Amino acid sequence: MQRFQYYIDGEFVDGEARFQSIDPATGDVWAEMPEAREADVDRAVDAAEKALYEGPWAKMTATQRGKLLYRLADLVAANARKLAELETLDTGKIIRETSAQIAYVADYYRYYAGIADKIEGSYLPIDKPDMDVWLRREPVGVVAMVVPWNSQLFLSAVKIGPALAAGCTMVVKASEDGPAPLLEFARLVHEAGFPAGVVNIITGFGPSCGAVLGRHPKVAHIAFTGGPETARHVIRNSAENLASTSLELGGKSPFIVFADADLESAANAQVAGIFAATGQSCVAGSRLIVEASVKDAFLSILKRKAEAIRIGSPLDMATEVGPLATKRQQDHVAALLEKSIASGARLITGGQKPDGVGYYFPPTILDCDGVNSPSLAEEFFGPVLSVISFESEAEALRLANDTRYGLASGVFTQNLTRAHRLMKGIRAGVVWVNTYRAVSPIAPFGGFGLSGHGREGGLAAALDYTRTKTIWLRTSDDPIPDSFVMR
Numbered sequence: 322m323q324r325f326q327y328y329i330d331g332e333f334v335d336g337e338a339r340f341q342s343i344d345p346a347t348g349d350v351w352a353e354m355p356e357a358r359e360a361d362v363d364r365a366v367d368a369a370e371k372a373l374y375e376g377p378w379a380k381m382t383a384t385q386r387g388k389l390l391y392r393l394a395d396l397v398a399a400n401a402r403k404l405a406e407l408e409t410l411d412t413g414k415i416i417r418e419t420s421a422q423i424a425y426v427a428d429y430y431r432y433y434a435g436i437a438d439k440i441e442g443s444y445l446p447i448d449k450p451d452m453d454v455w456l457r458r459e460p461v462g463v464v465a466m467v468v469p470w471n472s473q474l475f476l477s478a479v480k481i482g483p484a485l486a487a488g489c490t491m492v493v494k495a496s497e498d499g500p501a502p503l504l505e506f507a508r509l510v511h512e513a514g515f516p517a518g519v520v521n522i523i524t525g526f527g528p529s530c531g532a533v534l535g536r537h538p539k540v541a542h543i544a545f546t547g548g549p550e551t552a553r554h555v556i557r558n559s560a561e562n563l564a565s566t567s568l569e570l571g572g573k574s575p576f577i578v579f580a581d582a583d584l585e586s587a588a589n590a591q592v593a594g595i596f597a598a599t600g601q602s603c604v605a606g607s608r609l610i611v612e613a614s615v616k617d618a619f620l621s622i623l624k625r626k627a628e629a630i631r632i633g634s635p636l637d638m639a640t641e642v643g644p645l646a647t648k649r650q651q652d653h654v655a656a657l658l659e660k661s662i663a664s665g666a667r668l669i670t671g672g673q674k675p676d677g678v679g680y681y682f683p684p685t686i687l688d689c690d691g692v693n694s695p696s697l698a699e700e701f702f703g704p705v706l707s708v709i710s711f712e713s714e715a716e717a718l719r720l721a722n723d724t725r726y727g728l729a730s731g732v733f734t735q736n737l738t739r740a741h742r743l744m745k746g747i748r749a750g751v752v753w754v755n756t757y758r759a760v761s762p763i764a765p766f767g768g769f770g771l772s773g774h775g776r777e778g779g780l781a782a783a784l785d786y787t788r789t790k791t792i793w794l795r796t797s798d799d800p801i802p803d804s805f806v807m808r
């Protein structure tokens with residue numbers, strides 16, 4: 322059995338405790354992970370604070386920080402296959418997807434390497450004579466980063482990259498469900514030559530590790546990805562310390578198909594939108610809102626595609642849908658589906674948990690027309706699509722916005738003016754038109770409403786890891802004239 326260590330203050334160390342990690346394709350224990358509790362969280366945060374204010378990182382130029390980030394990007398690219406295999410083994414995410422995604426993660430680090438020395442301050446045209454005033458952008462401080470199991474290398478890269486570019490130091494908490502790829506990634510951070518304490522990577526459970534980290538008095542910012550309920554705990558914990566937060570949460574994203582769309586292409590995008598990553602994707606286009614006149618035609622294409630999906634071992638390059646990451650997740654998907662069917666939703670395909678080992682669940686489509694189905698409101702985080710139809714553009718928009726979430730959305734139409742109206746009308750942080758699930762380091766990403774706040778990706782994300790300092794310098798040699806008048 323493999324045993325992993327975590328990375329604190331430049332050293333690979335065993336945890337205060339250990340826990341077992343399960344291969345979701347078999348349900349068998351395959352590795353032992355270190356478990357951080359209060360003492361190790363403290364050590365990691367202390368190391369990050371020391372690295373922030375003392376030692377080589379604090380004195381480095383932004384260009385030098387960028388060079389380290391370039392080196393890290395190259396190491397991620399060179400080790401993408403190994404990292405992908407570990408992520409697949411530990412979380413069940415298919416190798417076809419992890420290998421492509423992790424190769425792209427290198428580009429995120431490359432992008433932020435280039436940003437490091439472009440974070441500029443400014444000089445203010447101040448309204449007073451004999452006074453120079455500047456704004457300096459400084460690192461926000463020690464950042465706590467908490468990520469869920471799905472796409473951990475990606476979800477951490479969109480935090481670690483901009484935070485390093487901004488000069489922050491950090492403690493990254495890998496998910497207790499599948500921490501192996503992030504713990505392995507720590508070796509690349511070490512090899513790249515980041516000074517001790519700049520990046521600390523630990524793992525542990527929510528209440529005994531994540532919460533302790535979030536309310537640590539030395540943490541200035543918490544960058545969190547996960548579910549909205551956990552996010553509420555994160556905000557409560559941040560109150561201890563008045564830390565700022567950025568929250569990337571769940572979604573119930575609308576996928577709107579108009580009758581004039583290229584139905585074949587829209588169906589391919591819908592398959593990617595709901596069945597890729599076995600539906601464990603925050604941007605899953607989990608509510609199909611289809612124009613009534615093409616509903617049957619579109620569903621028959623979609624059903625054919627869903628039933629042709631190859632389900633199998635996540636380590637097999639031919640597999641398209643692998644297991645869910647945990648038994649808990651498999652039980653949640655089955656229970657929400659049962660509740661939805663009980664409410665009147667009709668199964669079009671899928672729905673049956675297969676016999677045999679592993680936490681598999683087949684691609685499932687539910688017709689929810691005329692039904693107040695919980696599947697339209699609650700996140701499965703699994704391969705289940707809920708379908709409703711509309712008669713008019715106004716109704717499509719109303720249905721799209723009928724959610725407390727607001728992460729992503731898709732619009733499929735050939736009508737340009739309608740596409741523009743919907744781009745403006747949809748209340749979500751991302752609108753994809755005639756495409757779905759596209760991301761880039763250059764494009765900001767994030768949600769509205771219960772999908773969170775703050776943006777990851779783009780220059781803005783790096784600025785979010787800075788705070789400004791205003792500097793006043795009086796340039797006159799004359800004595801200050803009047804002590805009792807503010808000027």
Ligand code: NAD
Pocket residue numbers: 467468469470471476494495496497525526527528530531532533535546547548549551552554555558569570571572602603700702728768
């Ligand atoms: P989760 O909220 O249960 O856990 C996420 C992380 O929070 C884990 O590392 C966990 O240990 C930690 N945690 C748990 N309790 C905590 C606490 N009290 N304080 C601090 N940390 C705590 O989420 P999950 O079930 O692992 O992941 C699925 C959720 O993540 C879904 O809702 C999904 O939509 C969301 N997600 C969002 C994005 C995005 O970018 N918007 C991306 C991926 C996943």
